[in-house]
Structure formats: C-alpha cells, structure tokens
Amino acid sequence: MLDVENLSKRFGGLIATNAVSLHLASGSISALIGPNGAGKTTLFAQISGFYRPDEGEIRFKNQRITGMAPEDICLLGIARTFQIVQPFAGLTVRENIAVGAHLRHAGRRAALDRADAVARRVGLAGFLDRPAASLTVAGRKRLELAKALATEPALLLLDEVMAGLNPTEIDEIIPVIRDIRDSGVTILLIEHVMRAVMNLSEHAWVLNNGALIAEGSPAEIAANSQVIEAYLGRGAAGVPSAEAVHG
Incomplete structure (x- = not known):
C-alpha cells in the first residue's frame, strides 16, 4: 500500500531522515519506533505532505505522492494524528470530528452524522455535546484519533496516540x-509504549539518528542489540533485551 524509497530530509546541517525505505502492506498494523529525536515524526510529515523530501520517493497505492500538498494526500486516503493534541477548543466534540468529516461530506448534516458514527467507534459517544476543551488527556487523544478517522482514510498514521495515558487507558x-484495522484501515503507528507495540503490531521499523537500524517482528526488535543500544546507550546490549526495550 505504501512504499517509501530512500527518503531524506535535511534542516541545515541536521539530517532528520537519511535514505529511509519501508514498505507497508495493506490491512496491517505496523510500528515505527526509536529514541526521541530519531526522525520518526519527520518521516510522518513527509509521507503526509507537511514536509517535502530532499531526496527519495513516496508511493501510495502505486501513485507517486512525493511533494504533494497535505490536503491532496488526505483526499487520496492518508490521514495522520499529531503528537501535540490541539482540538478546536471553542467547538463541541461533535463539531471537532465533523471538521474532518467535511473532507468527504459537504453538507453539515451528513458531516455531523459521520461525526456521531466515528465518536461511537472511538468511545466518545457520551461526550459529543461537550466542549472539546473539557476533555481529559485521554479524551483529547481519542478526539485526535476521531478527527483523522472522520476523513475516511485507507491509511492512518498515528503519532504517539498513547503518550500521556495511564496503563488502564492504554489497555482501553x-x-x-x-x-x-479490522474495519479495513491500514495503520502505521509511532509509539514509545512498547507494551502497545508488542500487542498491536505485526512488523516494526526502528529509526535512530534519522536512519533505519533494524526491522522485523516486535519480538525480533526487542532482542536486537543495535536497538537496545540505541535506547540505552553503548554497552547496554548486555542487559536482558526485553527489559531494555520495555523500559
């Protein structure tokens, strides 16, 4: 579904992504992990059109999308969430979700109906008439997910949608x-909550200093000495791998 080939992005002397390639299968849940500052969000920004790559190519469903505008990429079926959740505070939860729904539903009634359906899917049905500003962190994370889902994507990029949640909220x-995913949406997620990565993803890529250093199943990643050292520093590969990656 998604093919990223040799994607590079520089900011002055900083190489944020360095010849990154990955291939995402339709119908999968995959993960992109790595230490803070590894280039994960920059990669998402290039895929979704917010940054133009300096080098490389992105293809979605065999169509070249490199350098296209974010709104055009969204129309093709790629939606993303953002690390820093910023709802439209003056609007209700329903109206926030409807903003995303308006991408494919021009009429207000149709967009609001779509918002109601999406809210039920993400567990916000009881909050539709509340101001978005009144939501807890967990509620705002669900709202961010709902706004992206309301655009009816084929591919959903989730950027740390579980950050800041407690263990119970993560389990929920x-x-x-x-x-x-089971409804037909392919998912690529950036996540530091390794319990969620291990539970959800079938395949994972690891970025460090802008470059891919490993890929494989979550179990293979957890046992990879390069991954352990990337998270904990040189010499850390001698510690138990599960402890290292889950820490």
Missing part, C-alpha cells in the same frame, strides 16, 4: 485501534 484504546 488498544482494542479501539485493532478494531479500526
């Missing part, structure tokens, strides 16, 4: 994400 949102 994992089946929501799995249900979205």
Whole structure:
C-alpha cells in the first residue's frame, strides 16, 4: 500500500531522515519506533505532505505522492494524528470530528452524522455535546484519533496516540485501534509504549539518528542489540533485551 524509497530530509546541517525505505502492506498494523529525536515524526510529515523530501520517493497505492500538498494526500486516503493534541477548543466534540468529516461530506448534516458514527467507534459517544476543551488527556487523544478517522482514510498514521495515558487507558484504546484495522484501515503507528507495540503490531521499523537500524517482528526488535543500544546507550546490549526495550 505504501512504499517509501530512500527518503531524506535535511534542516541545515541536521539530517532528520537519511535514505529511509519501508514498505507497508495493506490491512496491517505496523510500528515505527526509536529514541526521541530519531526522525520518526519527520518521516510522518513527509509521507503526509507537511514536509517535502530532499531526496527519495513516496508511493501510495502505486501513485507517486512525493511533494504533494497535505490536503491532496488526505483526499487520496492518508490521514495522520499529531503528537501535540490541539482540538478546536471553542467547538463541541461533535463539531471537532465533523471538521474532518467535511473532507468527504459537504453538507453539515451528513458531516455531523459521520461525526456521531466515528465518536461511537472511538468511545466518545457520551461526550459529543461537550466542549472539546473539557476533555481529559485521554479524551483529547481519542478526539485526535476521531478527527483523522472522520476523513475516511485507507491509511492512518498515528503519532504517539498513547503518550500521556495511564496503563488502564492504554489497555482501553488498544482494542479501539485493532478494531479500526479490522474495519479495513491500514495503520502505521509511532509509539514509545512498547507494551502497545508488542500487542498491536505485526512488523516494526526502528529509526535512530534519522536512519533505519533494524526491522522485523516486535519480538525480533526487542532482542536486537543495535536497538537496545540505541535506547540505552553503548554497552547496554548486555542487559536482558526485553527489559531494555520495555523500559
């Protein structure tokens, strides 16, 4: 579904992504992990059109999308969430979700109906008439997910949708994400919550200093000495691998 070939992005002397290649299968849940500052969000920004790559190519469903505008990429079926959740505070939860729904539903009634349906899927049905500003962190994370889902994507890029959640809240949102995949949406997620990565993803890529250093199943990644050293520093590969990656 998604093919990224040798994608590079520089900011002055900083190489944010360095010849990154990955291939995402339709109907999968995959993960992109790595230490803070590894280039994960920059890669998402290039895929979704917010940054233009300096080198490389991105193809979605065999169509070249490199350098296209974000709104055009979204129309093709790629939606993303953002690390820093910023709802439209003056609008209700329903109206926030409807903003995304308006991409494919010009009429207000149709967009609001779509918002109601999406809210039920992500567990926000009881909050539709509340101001978005009144939501907890967990509620705002679900709202961010709902706004992206309302655009009716084929590919959903989730950028740390579980960051800031407690263990109970994480356990509650994992089946929501799995249900979205089961409905036919392919998912690529950036996540530091390794319990969620191990539970959800079938394949994972690891970025460090802008470059891919490993890929494979979550179990293979957890046992990879390069990955352990990337997270914990040189010499850390001698510690138990599960402890290193889950820490």
